[in-house]
Amino acid sequence: MKLLHTSDWHLGRSLYGRKRYDEFGEFLNWLSQTIITEKIDVLLVAGDIFDTSTPSNKAQELYYQFLCKIANSCCRHVVIIGGNHDSPTFLNAPKDLLRVLNVHVVGAMTEQPEDEVITLCNKDDHPEVIICAVPYLRDKDIRNVEAGESIEDKNNKLIHGLKDHYAQVCQIAQTQRDDLSKTKPIPIIAMGHLFTAGGKTLDGDGVRELYVGSLAHVDESIFPKSIDYVALGHLHVPQCVGKKNHIRYSGSPIPMGFGEARQEKKVIIVDFEDTLNKDNIQINEMSIPCFQALEKIAGSQDKIYARLAQLKQADSSAWLEIEYTGKEVISNFRETLDELLLDTDIEIRRIKNKRMTDSVINAIYPDETLDDLDVNDVFQRCLERFDVPEEERDIITQAYLEIIKSLNEDDVNAE
Structure with missing residues (x-):
């Protein structure tokens, strides 16, 4: 048996x-x-x-x-x-x-x-x-x-x-x-x-x-x-x-x-x-065979770009988690990565930009951590961090809240 x-x-x-x-x-x-x-x-x-x-x-x-x-x-x-x-x-x-x-x-x-x-x-x-x-x-x-x-x-x-x-x-x-x-x-x-x-x-x-x-x-x-x-x-x-x-x-x-x-x-x-x-x-x-490759890439900007080049060369279809740990704050990191991976099957599932996160959270309250804030608090910190004009904040905030409401009300059993 x-x-x-x-x-x-x-x-x-x-x-x-x-x-x-x-x-x-x-x-x-x-x-x-x-x-x-x-x-x-x-x-x-x-x-x-x-x-x-x-x-x-x-x-x-x-x-x-x-x-x-x-x-x-x-x-x-x-x-x-x-x-x-x-x-x-x-x-x-x-x-x-x-x-x-x-x-x-x-x-x-x-x-x-x-x-x-x-x-x-x-x-x-x-x-x-x-x-x-x-x-x-x-x-x-x-x-x-x-x-x-x-x-x-x-x-x-x-x-x-x-x-x-x-x-x-x-x-x-x-x-x-x-x-x-x-x-x-x-x-x-x-x-x-x-x-x-x-x-x-x-x-x-x-x-x-x-x-x-x-x-x-x-x-x-x-x-x-x-x-x-x-x-x-x-x-x-x-x-x-x-x-x-x-x-x-x-x-x-x-x-x-x-x-x-x-x-x-x-x-x-x-x-x-x-x-x-x-x-x-x-x-x-x-x-068990691997049905979908996953890879975590952490390090400086140069290290991340070098690894992405290797994956592109290998015609990879991996899903990636990328953590930037460099010292400089990179505000357009996601856009740069997306451009690098155009016309590939590689997907970025998560980006952890530690420097940007710390910069946003500590913009006004240096002693706060991400665990102290909810999603609305973080959004407000982003508006403040990037000096979004007051006259634009209401409409941007309204759009943001509508997106959050839509996500929360989705039928989880509907596919």
Whole structure:
């Protein structure tokens, strides 16, 4: 039996306003082909299927088209758990219909722990694996709030709540395995969406702290020893937990930001033989192709221009984040860069002009930082910084406010 572990698709995520549906579509096509090529029996998706709780129509279309394609492949079962980005009710709404396609969805912690234990059968309808499909556990699911409790009390309750829940679910799975494993050993696979202690993250990867204000990063000890493999989601860097080869994050399939631009993306393939000895379980990483090149360029004006010339020479189609760190203030930096990249497929998704930003913010209030200001404050600083005449400010400000209003009122589900 072969399983494929993936997570953190974040369908619908954009990059500084640029839609990424082509990338998501190419990844899902690659994944479906990989499932066929590798003869995968079970697909595990460990949370954060969508980037928001109200995914767009296009993101939903990609999701359901993929599941329909997989239902007609060699893959007998798909198990999906909710992540912190997902809406539990949205994921759970079609779960009865999806079960007809052998797609099992657990969007949130269930009222009964046994509902998170899923026994999957082989083509002969014999049990072959037990899945502890534990979704993202929200604070309110696992901790009772008490007046006057300290941060340490809160942390301890969160950790104990996580550990107790996994213990309950895995005990149910162990009992089922004892009843079923008469002739052939049956593996127990646990799933989860959480932040483990020592987990690696990257700048700009969008990974959120799960329990605000807490230090509740659990370690591998919360997973009972009866588990043969743990498929985790939430962290975007592929990694093992606590040097345990069988407890893993698969990471995100595409770079979620420029901080992940140079990171190799992977899925995990787990091959179980007749033995349940963890040392004999074959666990292999498979690299995911890069569907859209991202590159971050930082430095002086000359360094940035030189790198752009190299990319043009290579006929690149990369998306760029450019950070100017030179000493001189360049007011027309964006226009100059756009001219350099005319007639190329290179796109600049973000420009960080540190000198200009500091100049605008500190024009009147030297002690302010960008975090102290909202978008309207920054716009007013720009008007003042560039000495826009008073008689022109009203009409420019009105146009600006209309643009902001339009952006805020856009139908996020319309594509």
